[in-house]
Amino acid sequence: MNIASLSKIAIKALGNNKMRCFLTMLGVIIGVGAVIAMLAIGQGSKNSIKAQISEMGSNMIMIMPGGDRRGGVRQSSDDMQTLKPADYEAIVNQSTTIANITPTVSSSGQWVNGNNNYPSQAQGVNTQYLDIRQRKVAQGEMFSESDVKTAAKVCVLGKTLVDNLFPDGTDPLGKVVRFGSIPLTVIGVLDEKGYNTMGQDQDDLALVPYTTVMKRMLAIDYIQGIQASAIDENKTNETIAEITDILRTNHKLRPEQEDNFTIRSMQELAEMISSTSSMMTVLLAAVAGISLLVGGIGIMNIMIVSVTERTREIGLRMSIGATGRDIMTQFLIEAIIISVTGGLLGILLGGIATWMIKIFANWPVQIDPSSVVLSFAVCTVIGVVFGFYPAAKASNLDPIEAIRYE
């Protein structure tokens, strides 16, 4: 007895019970579809996070005052003041692997223009900030090095601020707005970026020379952080090591003392975020996988019923010469046909579901070919595993009893 004839018999038997066959398949279809859709959502969000981060500059390095603050301890105010403008200058003078660098200080407050006002930040930076964050000035121009030296009262506004301070659409360039009590002349408007993955409005800020923020707004002699970009994004670790050396020397730290500053690279951040999203993906896929398993149990359930129901048919086949193996193969093929057809339809359903998520929920999705192969392989295995018990049960029937079974 060859596989081809047995397959023909199996297809014929399934065709005799189309409705039940389809309902059995439904478990597998939904399981496979869910797995594919979930993995597509996971993969999509991972990709979009990666894209956003590389847009923000994957070669970006952030230096913050204070030691390693993960865990939420050691947050004394002394710790927050360990970075001085001198540290910034030391890095500028000594580092060989940095492309751009800016100190950062920021102040929150109320922006006011006439009777319009809006709470936001004044981000104190130097001219290189635009290159590090890959931003552009859409209208007007960026402040100059000499503006930074003289702590000039100028600002470059983000789109959100422009919209709120000039709701009637007047050209903001050359206008004087106030931040708190300090009047600042608008010399430029930043390009529009929208929201990032974390849901922050990237246009809700205004750039001001960092010296202006330090001297005129906050009256402080330290800086809140340094942002830099490495020349080569694959060598950010070396850049971090270099900066660490420079800062330790500058802070006169002895070898046994811990760093009183923290350096993070965008790549580290990217890994952190994508590991969270991977975990989420695994979780979603596991839930979907369980439904696939339940689908497999459904196949077993129906096959057992089918074996009982077809006891006489099995008895007849045996009495006209089918061996136990022939019967077993036939039922296994039936189970595999159900699971494989269900798997194919499930892939289709998963594709449609993914497409609908993209269209209606506007989520970033991407179907990974490996997830299709994986779920298809899993449901074939499920067919064999869950089909085996009923098939073995059928092949072990005694033909004498089976043929007279009522």
Next chain:
Amino acid sequence: MAKEIIKIENLKRYFKVGDETVKALRGVSFTIYEGEFVTIMGTSGSGKSTLLNTLGCLDTPTSGEYYLDGIAVKGMGKNERARIRNRKIGFIFQNYNLLPKTTALENVELPLLYNSSVSAKERTERAERCLREVGLGERIYHKSNQMSGGQQQRVAIARALVNNPVIILADEATGNLDTRTSFSILTLFQRLHREGKTIIFVTHNPDLALYSSRNIMLRDGRIVSDEYNHDIKSAEEVYRNLPVDTE
């Protein structure tokens, strides 16, 4: 001397039911030659079903010898017996046992599907020939559930013939049919007998002995009589004389 198709010697079959041993066959011996039409008769509990199962290689005897077409069946494994059933035996059952929702042709082809030495083309040809032989040449594509009982039994007979068996084993083959149809089926058996087929017909109906060439009577697992019938009645004649149901 005709060829020995079935030879059994002192066949015994005991079943264990709980603590008791049921002696279904207590030493049965006979030889059936090629071309015989044998009815095996007995009331329920006489052991005729057990005997049929053993002759059909579905069951193995507790002791005694069984030769089918010269081959010792005793000691054969499950798979070997399946092969013997496939190549040498044609079964006919009381309730036809056709596959539901399946055409007559596919039903008749079934035994050949389990014989890989028969090609698909030969399979169809042989099945069609057998269906014509039992008078269903016009209905080869009818599904089993669209046929009358008599037609279904004819399909079952065609299925039993398709593998050119050395012996046809019929188990109450007319038991589910009305008198008229019974005689038409019996007529078919007699024709097959005339054409040289060897047939064993197991039944509890003593009237059928009149239409076979030999009658073996069983009681309590033993043979009580084994007689040749030299005056075989024609089932066809009875069939023709039966009143036709005009309603």
